[in-house]
Amino acid sequence: MKITMVVVLYKQRLEESKTFQTLKKTWFRQKEHLKDIELILYDNSLESQEFNPQDYEGIPVSYYHDPRNLGIVTAYNFAWAHAKSNKRQWLLLLDHDTELTNAYLNEIVNLSELTHDIAAIVPKINSENTMISPVYSDTLRPLKEARPVEGIQEKPIMAINSGALIRVSFLNQIGGFNSSFALDYLDHWLFYEIYANGNKVMVLNTTLEHELSVMDYSRVSLERYKSIIDSEMNFYRNYKNDLYSSYRTQLGKRFLKQVLTVKNKKIAWYTLKQMLSM
Template sequence: MKLTMVLVLYKLKPEESKTFQTLKQILGSKNNTPKNIELILYDNSPSKQDFTPLSHEGIHTTYYHDPRNLGIAAAYNYAWAAAKQNNSQWLLLLDHDTELTYDYFNSILNLSEVPEKVVAVVPKINSENIMISPVYSNSLRPLKQERPSPGVQEQPVMAINSGALIAVNFLNEINGFNEDFPLDYLDHWLFFKIYEKGRKVFLINVSLEHELSVLDYTRVSLQRYQSILESEVNFYKNFKKDLLPKYRIQLAKRFLKQLLTVRDKEVALKTFKKLFSL
């Protein structure tokens, strides 16, 4: 199997990335001799960094710097184009803060045939001993529901980007990643498209640890929160339309909570404006 991997960085040296650290350990193990791997480090940082490519046999490493910081969708599309060019069958998406394991990497490398219609292979993702991915996508509060079991997922699920293995042929079919979701909700859109096209997701029985980003209004800028809102509304208004009525209610509850608990009332105001634009 020929594989392209993309690791997206922002204001972080490759050596400071938990994903890169664990990947380097795995590739350096004598028990792992991967072949036909293209590793792309896509750096959205303002300044280019000095980086010495990995020298492991069977792995070709590329460092690409894009100071425009267009988000992960642009990075993934760059990697998708590279995967097509080097005839990779699969594209592996990686964030900077996922702790990779030998079991996970061996499962990916030894993937030979997948069940019919499967175009995405994902691991279990845990954060603070809670399984956060994949989850069933028929609810706005999926963490309150039962979690999927390993195997082919007949019922629609959503998984986070990092650790997801996506078939290049499927990306060709949907014309790559939707850059209307430059950062937030790109994973929701991708897995929505998988089931919309009649394809499936396969969950391997391997778990990874991931640092879950929790929305903290004391640390998230107004601009960042605005970006999250835009992506949310875009997704529920134009794609997952069956959940739009429930999303309106959730947004109203969020507005009231922000009004009562968040010191910066501009946050609540942005929620209020977006609520009445639906």
Template sequence: MNITIVVVFYKQKPEESKTFLSLKSTLFSKQECKNNIELIFYDNSPVKQDINPIHYEGIHISYIHDQRNLGIAAAYNHAWTVAKENGSEWLLLLDHDTDLTDKYVNEILNLPQLSKDIVAIVPKIISEDKMISPVYSHSLRPLQEELPVSGLQEKPVMAINSGALIKVDFLNALNGFNQDFPLDYLDHWLFFEIYARGKKVWLLDVILEHELSVMDYSRVSLNRYQSILNSEMNFYQKYKKDLYPSYRKQLVKRFVKQVLTVKNKKIAMHTLKRLLSM
């Protein structure tokens, strides 16, 4: 099975990231699969870094520096183009802070014969000892409800990008990743499209750890929150329309909570501004 792997970096040296270090100790050690792997480092950092692929014999590595920092959609679309050109069956999406395991790598390299309807294969992701992905996508508060179990996901789920293996043929049908979601909610859009087009997701019986700080207001700047909120609103207005009325109500509750508990009041004021524009 041919796989193209893309790891997206920002202001971090690839060789210092959890993802790269775990790739070295798992995937890079498997001689039998090296000729079937294309690895892309896509660096959105302001300054180009000194990367020497010669250090990793047997793995074809390319380094792309894009100081424009257009987000992950641009990085994924570059990787999708490469995957098409080299005849890859799957595209593996990775952030810089996902800790891969031998079990996960063995699972994706030795997949059983799966139905043609399965176009995404994902692990269970935990953050701070709590499973955060995948989740069922019929609710605005999925972490408070039943969580998916391993195997075929008949009911629509949403999974985070990192660790997701996506069928290249399916991405071809989508014409790549949606540039309307350059960073945030790109995963929501992708998994919405999977089920909207009658396809399915396979959940591995594998757990990976991943750092997730989104919506932790002590760690999110105003600009970052604005980006999240704009993408969130776009998603519920144009795609997950059945949840839009409930989303508006939840946004009101979020504004009240932000006024009462969030130190940076500009965040609450931006929520109010966007509410009034709906």
């Protein structure tokens, strides 16, 4: 399995990244697997950081600094183009705060040959003792429903980007990642496209830990929330439109809850503004 890995950094020193720390403890120590792997470090931070690829023996590592901070989609498309030109089979997407494990590595490298309609391979992801990924995508409240189990998923699911292996030939088919989702809901769009194009997803047995600050309004700025809800509306209006009417109703309920429980009331008023614009 020939893999291009991309780790997207933002306001995070490389050596402080949980993803990079755990990469060094897992993948970097199993040198027999490194011959089929290359790593791209894509840094969206304002300031670049020193990096010497010769410090990491046995694996090709490239560091790219992009102070424009155009979101993860630019980083992913950069890595996709790199993987395509180097004839890699899979692109592994990673944020800077996912804890990788030997079990995850071993399950990936020991996978049997997969049929071509498997467009993505994903682990289970926990955040603060809650399994947040993957989830079924036929509901607006997937965390209230049963979760997918390991194996090939015939019923459409959605998984977060970090930890997901995406087949490069599938990305070639759809023309890469959709730039209208610079950061938020890119994962929703990607997995929607997988099933819309007649493909499937395989869920691994492995569970990883990942920090997801958007689950807590106290850690989300107004600008960040605007990005989330704008992308959310784009997704349900233009892609998952079978849920669009239900989504509008849910926004009303969200607004009422935010008025009562969220300290930054500007978040609630932005929800109301967007709901009335639908």
